[in-house]
Amino acid sequence: MLVSIVVILGSLSLxxxxxxxxxxDITVSMDGESAQTRFDHLVLVAGLWHxxxxxxxxxxxxxxxxxxxxxTTVPIASQRNATNYYEWTYDESSDLVWQDVMMxxxxxxxxxxxxSQSNSLYRFAIGVKDTFPSIEFxxxxxxxxxxxGQDNLFSEVIVIEKPTLSLARxxxxxxxxxVDPFTEMDxxxxxxxxxxxxxNVPLELxxxxxxxxxxxxxxxFETILSVKSGKHCNIILHSDxxxxxxxxxxxxxxxxxxSPYVIYTDQLTFLSAPVxxxxxxxxxxxxxxxxxxxxxxxxIFQYEKSLTMNEGEVREIHAYLSGNGEATLNISSDExxxxxxxxxxxxxxxxxxxxxxxxxxxxxIVTITVxxxxxxxxxxxxxxxxxxxxxxxxxxxxxxxxPQSGRDETTTALPFATIIILLCVxxxxxxxxxxxxxxxx
Numbered sequence: 001m002l003v004s005i006v007v008i009l010g011s012l013s014l015x016x017x018x019x020x021x022x023x024x025d026i027t028v029s030m031d032g033e034s035a036q037t038r039f040d041h042l043v044l045v046a047g048l049w050h051x052x053x054x055x056x057x058x059x060x061x062x063x064x065x066x067x068x069x070x071x072t073t074v075p076i077a078s079q080r081n082a083t084n085y086y087e088w089t090y091d092e093s094s095d096l097v098w099q100d101v102m103m104x105x106x107x108x109x110x111x112x113x114x115x116s117q118s119n120s121l122y123r124f125a126i127g128v129k130d131t132f133p134s135i136e137f138x139x140x141x142x143x144x145x146x147x148x149g150q151d152n153l154f155s156e157v158i159v160i161e162k163p164t165l166s167l168a169r170x171x172x173x174x175x176x177x178x179v180d181p182f183t184e185m186d187x188x189x190x191x192x193x194x195x196x197x198x199x200n201v202p203l204e205l206x207x208x209x210x211x212x213x214x215x216x217x218x219x220x221f222e223t224i225l226s227v228k229s230g231k232h233c234n235i236i237l238h239s240d241x242x243x244x245x246x247x248x249x250x251x252x253x254x255x256x257x258x259s260p261y262v263i264y265t266d267q268l269t270f271l272s273a274p275v276x277x278x279x280x281x282x283x284x285x286x287x288x289x290x291x292x293x294x295x296x297x298x299x300i301f302q303y304e305k306s307l308t309m310n311e312g313e314v315r316e317i318h319a320y321l322s323g324n325g326e327a328t329l330n331i332s333s334d335e336x337x338x339x340x341x342x343x344x345x346x347x348x349x350x351x352x353x354x355x356x357x358x359x360x361x362x363x364x365i366v367t368i369t370v371x372x373x374x375x376x377x378x379x380x381x382x383x384x385x386x387x388x389x390x391x392x393x394x395x396x397x398x399x400x401x402x403p404q405s406g407r408d409e410t411t412t413a414l415p416f417a418t419i420i421i422l423l424c425v426x427x428x429x430x431x432x433x434x435x436x437x438x439x440x441x
Contacts, residue, residue: 023057024154038159047130056120064090065147082129127263138162165273166198176282179239187237193279196230203255242285244300251278299323309372311403319366321358329354330384338379342369372400
C-alpha cells in the first residue's frame with residue numbers, strides 16, 4: 001500500500017511538472033524591440049541586455065531559477081565559464097531578490113533594476129558576454145531552462161547570435177534642390193533615400209553632411225532604427241543668401257548601438273556599424289528654367305535654353321551674371337525667325353557688346369526684348385561671353401507657333417460668314433415680298 005502511494009505521488013509530481021511546462025509562455029527581446037527568431041527558435045544577441053519575460057500561466061512562485069547553457073547538456077561545475085553557462089535566480093525572501101549566480105570576471109550579467117515580478121509574470125533583464133568569433137551572424141544553439149527548486153519546469157532551444165551591425169542605403173543616388181539666388185528660403189529635395197538596418201541590433205542613426213550641416217534637415221526622421229526595419233529620409237534645405245551656382249555635397253550615415261543596450265566589458269568591439277555613404281546632394285542656385293554655367297574665375301552665367309512663342313508675340317527674356325569679375329557680352333538673333341527689339345542692363349538701354357562688372361553680392365540682369373517672326377520655324381538668340389579672353393557661346397532656341405490672332409480669327413470667321421448669309425437671305429425675301437405686292441396691285 002505504501003509503495004502504491006509513493007508511485008501515485010510520483011506520478012502526480014511528474015504530471016504537475018508537465019502541466020506547468022505546457023502552461024509556461026516565454027519571450028526574449030531587447031527593450032522596445034520585437035522578438036527575433038532563427039530556425040523558429042528565439043534569439044538572444046550576445047553582449048546586449050535582453051528581457052526574458054516568463055508567464056507561468058497563473059502559478060505564483062516565491063523562487064525561480066533561469067539557466068542558459070551551450071548545447072543540450074549542462075556543463076559540470078568545474079567547466080562552467082562565460083562561454084558556456086549562465087544562471088540567474090529570483091528569490092522573494094532574499095535581500096538580493098534578483099541575482100547572477102555565476103558573476104564572471106567580477107561583473108554581473110543581470111540588471112536587477114529592470115527585473116520585475118507581477119503575479120505569475122516574471123521579467124529577467126539578463127545578457128551573456130560576447131565571446132564569439134568576429135563573423136557576421138555567427139550563432140550557436142543553447143538551451144534555456146526554468147527551475148522551481150530542483151524541478152525543471154521548462155526547457156527550450158535558444159539561438160545565441162554574434163552582434164552584427166549592418167546598414168544599407170537604397171533609393172536615390174542623387175537628390176537635387178533648386179533655390180533662388182541671394183534669397184533665404186526652404187527647399188524640398190526632388191527625391192529621398194531610405195536607410196535599412198540589416199543587422200540584429202537596434203541602431204541610433206546619424207546622417208552627416210559636414211559642410212552643409214547647419215542648412216540641412218532630415219524631416220520626420222526617427223533616429224533609432226529597429227532590427228530589420230527601414231526609415232525614409234526626406235531632406236529639407238534651409239538656404240542662405242547664396243550666389244548662383246551648382247554645388248555638390250556628400251555625406252555619411254553612421255549607426256551606433258544605443259548605450260542602454262550594451263553590456264560593457266573589456267572586450268567590446270561592436271559599438272558602431274561600418275559607415276556608409278548618404279545620397280549625394282546637388283544644390284542648384286539659380287532662376288527657374290535657366291541654365292547655370294560656371295564661366296571660370298568665379299563668374300556664373302544664367303540663360304534660358306529654350307522657350308515657345310507665337311508668331312508676332314513680343315516677350316522679355318532674361319540673362320544673369322554674378323560673381324566678382326569683368327565680362328563682355330554680345331547678344332544677337334537670327335533675324336529671320338526671331339529678332340531683338342531692345343536690350344537693357346538693369347534699367348539702362350544698351351547696345352552690344354556690353355561691358356559688365358559682376359559682383360558676388362548681387363546679380364547683373366540683362367533684359368532682352370524678343371519678337372517671334374515666322375510660325376512653324378525656330379528662332380535663335382546668340383550669346384557670346386568673353387571673360388579674360390576665355391570666350392564661350394550659348395543659344396536660346398525659340399519655337400515659333402501660329403499667331404495668337406490667327407487663332408482668334410479662326411474662331412470668329414464662322415459667325416461673320418453666317419451673318420453675311422443671313423443678310424442675303426433677308427434681302428431676297430424682302431425683294432420677293434415687294435415684287436409680290438406690286439404684282440397684286
